[in-house]
Amino acid sequence: MAYADRHTPQTPVPVLIYDALIARHLRHPRGFLGRRVARQMNAANLPLYELALDQLALGPTDRTLDLGFGGGPGFTLMAARTPGGVVYGIDSSATMLKQAERRHVNLIAAQRLIVLRGDFADIPIADAQIDAIVTVNTIYFWADPTPPLAEAMRVLAPGGRLAIAFRLPAVEQRKKFERIGFLYRAPDIVADLMVAARFSAATIAQGKGRTVPFFCISAAKPA
Numbered sequence: 065m066a067y068a069d070r071h072t073p074q075t076p077v078p079v080l081i082y083d084a085l086i087a088r089h090l091r092h093p094r095g096f097l098g099r100r101v102a103r104q105m106n107a108a109n110l111p112l113y114e115l116a117l118d119q120l121a122l123g124p125t126d127r128t129l130d131l132g133f134g135g136g137p138g139f140t141l142m143a144a145r146t147p148g149g150v151v152y153g154i155d156s157s158a159t160m161l162k163q164a165e166r167r168h169v170n171l172i173a174a175q176r177l178i179v180l181r182g183d184f185a186d187i188p189i190a191d192a193q194i195d196a197i198v199t200v201n202t203i204y205f206w207a208d209p210t211p212p213l214a215e216a217m218r219v220l221a222p223g224g225r226l227a228i229a230f231r232l233p234a235v236e237q238r239k240k241f242e243r244i245g246f247l248y249r250a251p252d253i254v255a256d257l258m259v260a261a262r263f264s265a266a267t268i269a270q271g272k273g274r275t276v277p278f279f280c281i282s283a284a285k286p287a
């Protein structure tokens with residue numbers, strides 16, 4: 065056996081610890097490291113937001129909601145596509161909420177953006193107040209997809225649309241993230257979940273990531 069083979073560690077412990085730390089901040093960005101991770105997400109995730117917003121065919125006065133907004137990369141795009149509408153953002157992270165309040169002072173002051181701390185499974189918005197919901201890179205954390213889908217259905221107005229965007233790495237790469245708590249579902253499974261939650265037949269769109277493909281599954285609440 066060659067020297068390199070004998071001495072290659074079988075379990076790359078330091079990498080696992082690093083991955084687990086990053087995963088923790090992807091799921092719940094907190095403090096300094098949470099802000100650093102969010103900054104990286106902002107640039108990397110814009111194409112997913114663009115694909116998702118394209119599927120929603122937004123009208124100028126639509127009320128939109130970003131569920132799990134993170135560093136808020138979608139807010140400016142959403143506001144630009146709905147110049148007469150209001151953008152809502154819900155996230156469970158206090159760090160992300162504070163950051164959004166600091167970064168989007170003008171949109172908030174103009175009452176074009178409302179950010180709230182809350183949970184996917186208990187959205188702090190009254191029934192039928194939203195025309196379109198986008199949620200990007202959050203489905204990995206939906207251990208049980210039923211409550212978030214039911215809540216999305218509840219806050220949507222009749223005919224309102226939901227777009228769920230996420231990356232789907234190759235199987236080998238996926239395993240690493242699955243070990244640290246991410247859940248991956250194939251696009252047709254996500255479409256089936258939406259239909260089971262009483263959304264209309266779902267549409268699957270695919271984006272070309274530089275390294276990892278991404279998808280957006282969209283469907284409407286019956287009118």
Ligand SMILES: C[S@@+](CC[C@H](N)C(=O)[O-])C[C@H]1O[C@@H](n2cnc3c(N)ncnc32)[C@H](O)[C@@H]1O
Binds near residue numbers: 105157
């Ligand atoms: C991977 S980040 C994605 C952020 C943003 N959507 C993007 O793509 O850049 C996931 C976000 O979902 C939020 N989140 C996780 N679990 C949540 C929950 N149960 N309710 C609300 N937000 C949650 C996290 O705080 C984090 O900001």
